[in-house]
Amino acid sequence: MRYISTRGQAPVLTFEQAMLTGLARDGGLYVPESIPTLSTDQIAAMAGQSYEEIAYTVMRPFIGDTFSDDQFRDLIAQAYAGFGHAARAPLVQLAPNHFLLELFHGPTLAFKDFAMKLIGQMFEAALTRSGDRVTIVGATSGDTGSAAIEAFRGLDAVDVFILYPHGRVSEVQRRQMTTPTESNVHAIAVDGDFDDCQAMVKDMFNDFQFREDVRLAGVNSINWGRVLAQVVYYFSSAVSLGAPLREVSFTVPTGNFGDVFAGFIAKQMGLPIRDLVVATNTNDILHRTLETGAYTKGTVTPTISPSMDIQVSSNFERALFYAYGQDGAAVAGQMDDLKRGGFTVSQGAIDALRETYKSGRASEQETSDAITAYVRDHGELLCPHTAVGTHVAEAHLGTTPMVTLATAHPAKFPAAVERATGIHPPLPPRMADLYDRDERITRAAHDLPAIQKIIKDRIAT
Numbered sequence: 001m002r003y004i005s006t007r008g009q010a011p012v013l014t015f016e017q018a019m020l021t022g023l024a025r026d027g028g029l030y031v032p033e034s035i036p037t038l039s040t041d042q043i044a045a046m047a048g049q050s051y052e053e054i055a056y057t058v059m060r061p062f063i064g065d066t067f068s069d070d071q072f073r074d075l076i077a078q079a080y081a082g083f084g085h086a087a088r089a090p091l092v093q094l095a096p097n098h099f100l101l102e103l104f105h106g107p108t109l110a111f112k113d114f115a116m117k118l119i120g121q122m123f124e125a126a127l128t129r130s131g132d133r134v135t136i137v138g139a140t141s142g143d144t145g146s147a148a149i150e151a152f153r154g155l156d157a158v159d160v161f162i163l164y165p166h167g168r169v170s171e172v173q174r175r176q177m178t179t180p181t182e183s184n185v186h187a188i189a190v191d192g193d194f195d196d197c198q199a200m201v202k203d204m205f206n207d208f209q210f211r212e213d214v215r216l217a218g219v220n221s222i223n224w225g226r227v228l229a230q231v232v233y234y235f236s237s238a239v240s241l242g243a244p245l246r247e248v249s250f251t252v253p254t255g256n257f258g259d260v261f262a263g264f265i266a267k268q269m270g271l272p273i274r275d276l277v278v279a280t281n282t283n284d285i286l287h288r289t290l291e292t293g294a295y296t297k298g299t300v301t302p303t304i305s306p307s308m309d310i311q312v313s314s315n316f317e318r319a320l321f322y323a324y325g326q327d328g329a330a331v332a333g334q335m336d337d338l339k340r341g342g343f344t345v346s347q348g349a350i351d352a353l354r355e356t357y358k359s360g361r362a363s364e365q366e367t368s369d370a371i372t373a374y375v376r377d378h379g380e381l382l383c384p385h386t387a388v389g390t391h392v393a394e395a396h397l398g399t400t401p402m403v404t405l406a407t408a409h410p411a412k413f414p415a416a417v418e419r420a421t422g423i424h425p426p427l428p429p430r431m432a433d434l435y436d437r438d439e440r441i442t443r444a445a446h447d448l449p450a451i452q453k454i455i456k457d458r459i460a461t
C-alpha cells in the first residue's frame with residue numbers, strides 16, 4: 001500500500017513513512033493510493049467478534065509490510081487493553097432508531113484515545129526497530145493533546161510538545177496535559193486560538209530545516225494513522241446493528257473533520273453507510289460550506305464544546321481530494337485560496353460532498369438544552385460535543401438506524417454539564433486526584449520562532 005499527498009507534489013510513501021512523516025512536504029495530507037474494500041462476507045463475519053479482531057481486519061490492508069500480522073495483532077491488543085469497557089466502544093440505545101456510540105472509555109475519556117493509543121504503540125515499535133528518535137509537535141483544542149501526552153509519556157524515542165490555546169480548554173483537559181511528570185512530554189499554553197496553534201504546527205512542518213533538525217513528526221489527524229484507527233468503530237457499531245445487510249447512518253460532532261472522514265473511508269471500504277451527518281457548534285464553517293459551497297474563514301468563537309472551536313478544518317482537504325476525483329492540483333489551488341481567506345467549491349465537487357455528507361449546527365442554547373433533555377428523557381449524561389451531535393441527529397432521524405458518536409465523557413466538561421443538569425459528573429476513580437496534582441505549564445506568545453526555540457532547547461537537554 002502506497003500513500004500519496006492530497007496536493008500531488010510530495011514523495012509517495014509507505015504506511016510507516018507516512019505515519020512518521022505527518023504533513024506531506026507539499027503541505028498536503030497523505031491518503032492511500034487506493035482504498036481497499038472488504039467483501040460482504042468479511043463484514044458479516046465481524047458479528048460477534050471482539051473490537052480488536054475487527055480492528056485487525058479493517059486496518060490490516062492499509063499497513064503493508066510495516067508490521068507482521070502477529071506484531072500488528074499484538075500492538076492492537078496492547079493499545080486497547082487499558083480501556084475501561086470490555087466492548088471498547090459500546091452502543092447504547094436512546095430511541096427506537098437512535099443509538100449512542102460511547103467512545104470515551106479510554107484513558108483520557110475521549111475518542112482520541114482509540115487512535116492515539118494505537119499510534120503510540122506503532123511509533124514505539126517502528127522507532128525501536130530503526131533506532132531513530134523523533135519530536136512530535138501537536139496542536140490541540142483539548143483532547144488530542146491529552147490523548148497524545150498519555151500515549152507517549154515516558155517513551156524513550158519520542159519527545160512530545162503540545163500547543164494549546166491558553167484559557168480555551170476545560171480544566172480537566174488542561175490538567176490531563178500538564179500533570180504528567182515524565183520529562184519527555186511538554187504542554188505549551190499559547191496566546192491565541194486552536195487555529196493559531198494548528199497553523200504554527202503546519203508552519204513548523206513547512207520549515208524544512210527545523211523539520212530535519214528536530215526530526216519532526218505529527219500526531220494530529222493530519223497523520224493518516226489517526227484517521228485509520230478511527231475507521232474501526234464505524235464497522236464495529238454498524239455490524240452490531242445489522243450491517244452488511246442493513247444500512248446505518250452516523251452523526252459525528254465535527255471540528256477538524258478527521259472523525260467523520262474516517263466514516264467516509266469505512267463507506268468506501270464497503271460498509272453500508274447511508275448518511276454521514278456533520279454536526280457543528282456555532283463555529284459552523286463546515287455546515288455553511290456544505291450548504292452554500294463557499295468555505296470562508298471566520299473568527300473562532302469560544303463555546304461550551306471547546307474541542308470543536310475550529311475554523312480551519314484540516315481534514316476537509318482530504319474530503320475535497322475525493323470530491324475532486326483525486327485531482328491534487330485542484331486541491332492545491334483551493335488551499336492557496338484559503339490562505340487568502342476562503343474558496344468556493346466547484347459545482348461537481350460540492351455535489352459529490354453533499355452525496356456523502358449531510359450537516360447541521362447547534363447553538364449554545366440548543367447544546368445546553370440537549371444535555372438537559374437527554375438526562376431527563378433518556379437518563380444519559382452527555383458531554384457538550386455529544387449534545388451538539390444528538391441535537392443535529394434528531395433532524396436526520398428516519399427509518400435507517402442513526403448512531404451519534406459520543407466523543408467525550410461528560411466529566412471532561414463538568415461546568416457546562418452541571419449548568420444544564422444540576423449534576424456534577426464525577427471523574428472515574430483512577431483519576432479522582434487530578435485536581436490535586438501539580439501542573440507543569442510553559443506559557444508562550446503567538447510567536448513561531450520563540451516556540452521553535454523552546455522545542456529545540458528542551459530536546460537538547
Ligand SMILES: Cc1ncc(COP(=O)(O)O)c(C=O)c1O
Pocket residue numbers: 110111142143144221253254255256257258259260307308385386407408
Ligand atoms: C470531544 C470532541 N468531539 C468532537 C471533536 C471533533 O472531531 P474532529 O476534529 O475529528 O472533527 C473533537 C476534536 O477533534 C473532540 O475533542
Ligand SMILES: N[C@@H](CCOP(=O)(O)O)C(=O)O
Pocket residue numbers: 139140141142143144145219220221222255256258307308314
Ligand atoms: N478537537 C481536537 C483538535 C485537533 O484535532 P485533530 O483530530 O486533528 O488532532 C482536539 O481536541 O485537540
